[in-house]
Amino acid sequence: xxxxxxxxxxxxxxxxxxxxxxxxxxxxxxxxxxxxxxxxxxxxxxxxxxxxxxxxxxxxxxxxxxxxxxxxxxxxxxxxxxxxxxxxxxxxxxxxxxxxxxxxxxxxxxxxxxxxxxxxxxxxxxxxxxxxxxxxxxxxxxxxxxxxxxxxxxxxxxxxxxxxxxxxxxxxxxxxxxxxxxxxxxxxxxxxxxxxxxxxxxxxxxxxxxxxxxxxxxxxxxxxxxxxxxxxxxxxxxxxxxxxxxxxxxxxxxxxxxxxxxxxxxxxxxxxxxxxxxxxxxxxxxxxxxxxxxxxxxxxxxxxxxxxxxxxxxxxxxxxxxxxxxxxxxxxxxxxxxxxxxxxxxxxxxxxxxxxxxxxxxxxxxxxxxxxxxxxxxxxxxxxxxxxxxxxxxxxxxxxxxxxxxxxxxxxxxxxxxxxxxxxxxxxxxxxxxxxxxxxxxxxxxxxxxxxxxxxx
Ligand code: ATP
Ligand code: MG
Numbered sequence: 001x002x003x004x005x006x007x008x009x010x011x012x013x014x015x016x017x018x019x020x021x022x023x024x025x026x027x028x029x030x031x032x033x034x035x036x037x038x039x040x041x042x043x044x045x046x047x048x049x050x051x052x053x054x055x056x057x058x059x060x061x062x063x064x065x066x067x068x069x070x071x072x073x074x075x076x077x078x079x080x081x082x083x084x085x086x087x088x089x090x091x092x093x094x095x096x097x098x099x100x101x102x103x104x105x106x107x108x109x110x111x112x113x114x115x116x117x118x119x120x121x122x123x124x125x126x127x128x129x130x131x132x133x134x135x136x137x138x139x140x141x142x143x144x145x146x147x148x149x150x151x152x153x154x155x156x157x158x159x160x161x162x163x164x165x166x167x168x169x170x171x172x173x174x175x176x177x178x179x180x181x182x183x184x185x186x187x188x189x190x191x192x193x194x195x196x197x198x199x200x201x202x203x204x205x206x207x208x209x210x211x212x213x214x215x216x217x218x219x220x221x222x223x224x225x226x227x228x229x230x231x232x233x234x235x236x237x238x239x240x241x242x243x244x245x246x247x248x249x250x251x252x253x254x255x256x257x258x259x260x261x262x263x264x265x266x267x268x269x270x271x272x273x274x275x276x277x278x279x280x281x282x283x284x285x286x287x288x289x290x291x292x293x294x295x296x297x298x299x300x301x302x303x304x305x306x307x308x309x310x311x312x313x314x315x316x317x318x319x320x321x322x323x324x325x326x327x328x329x330x331x332x333x334x335x336x337x338x339x340x341x342x343x344x345x346x347x348x349x350x351x352x353x354x355x356x357x358x359x360x361x362x363x364x365x366x367x368x369x370x371x372x373x374x375x376x377x378x379x380x381x382x383x384x385x386x387x388x389x390x391x392x393x394x395x396x397x398x399x400x401x402x403x404x405x406x407x408x409x410x411x412x413x414x415x416x417x418x419x420x421x422x423x424x425x426x427x428x429x430x431x432x433x434x435x436x437x438x439x440x441x442x443x444x445x446x447x448x449x450x451x452x453x454x455x456x457x
Pocket of ligand 2: 062063064076
């Protein structure tokens with residue numbers, strides 16, 4: 001091992017102790033890594049240099065270092081320092097301090113914010129609920145050394161520090177080697193770290209999907225066993241995580257990861273059950289197809305919406321609930337409305353889906369049954385519905401689960417392109433056809449009539 005790896009599981013069993021930190025520093029000098037200043041946000045560089053000039057330690061840290069090492073483009077640049085938030089504030093006019101319990105400095109450059117955090121000892125997972133659960137109010141703002149700061153992070157690949165003083169990467173947990181091996185590895189005892197913060201299980205799957213990394217077996221092993229701990233996580237935080245899992249361009253890979261590690265039932269209990277009982281696999285195919293097209297939209301920088309995403313993710317649950325209610329004798333419309341409400345309500349106990357997304361999600365579902373109608377008034381009403389476009393896209397997706405929607409898709413695709421008059425006349429034509437087809441095919445009837453006329457003549 002060229003770099004050595006001091007972070008053996010036994011060596012870090014006691015990471016919660018702030019007194020002894022059994023980690024060895026590995027310095028990866030500039031000529032042995034690929035991080036170049038030209039790939040770092042100029043504003044982040046400004047912050048780093050200013051801190052350094054004032055005599056403080058200044059490091060780029062977390063996701064940005066990891067992403068740069070794998071050749072990615074970080075979406076934000078976080079800085080870690082030994083300066084206190086107040087000292088940071090004194091250095092930057094454009095700085096505001098945020099958070100009471102977990103004080104952070106935000107240095108604001110127009111739309112870009114560089115987050116500057118003081119090295120901390122012990123863990124804060126950002127969940128906001130840790131304090132209440134464990135009553136450890138005091139621990140969060142205990143500042144620490146850079147080593148303390150490294151070991152409170154989740155994965156080794158997230159605990160690398162790029163030092164502005166010599167452009168080296170500082171590694172306390174074996175993260176550099178893990179990044180090179182494209183491996184997600186938790187710092188410390190995996191089970192203990194998941195118990196501290198179950199959302200780390202989702203982060204493992206999400207980051208592995210995003211980066212194309214494998215999850216190291218000891219880090220992966222406890223996930224299926226502990227998956228149901230996710231029910232203890234704050235629903236608002238899970239909502240944010242789900243958006244990151246599925247709307248960041250790697251939704252399909254995220255889904256496969258969640259499935260593989262048994263996390264789907266913890267996040268979407270009813271959908272997971274419906275998928276399991278759908279033996280043809282049609283619902284799963286539709287879901288995968290939907291996530292794939294969402295990924296393509298993200299890649300093309302087209303907008304994606306949480307309402308559509310949740311309509312997709314909860315569609316299996318909706319279908320199942322609808323069937324149950326119809327079996328109980330409810331008429332379609334009533335059954336649909338109740339199924340939509342029921343599924344939404346049940347899902348809210350796990351994931352806090354805000355109403356501004358759950359209402360459009362339900363509309364996407366409820367519009368589906370309207371697509372088979374060719375009644376003039378209904379057709380126009382459907383077309384002018386604010387959720388028409390999303391609902392139509394959803395109908396197109398349903399095609400991947402069942403071929404029976406082809407005719408509706410063709411009709412509504414055409415209907416969108418026609419002006420009012422054109423649409424009216426094609427509806428008239430359709431209606432005429434339908435009336436004639438009522439009972440017997442048109443040509444036969446005509447022929448019969450003609451024959452009749454002829455015979456009476
Ligand atoms: P991305 O921004 O690409 O989603 P990230 O790793 O930057 O990934 P953030 O949520 O921005 O994720 O977190 C920044 C850093 O904070 C992480 O790299 C990690 O070092 C630390 N961190 C985040 N969440 C946790 C957690 N639950 N437990 C421990 N450390 C965490
Ligand atoms: Mg980040």
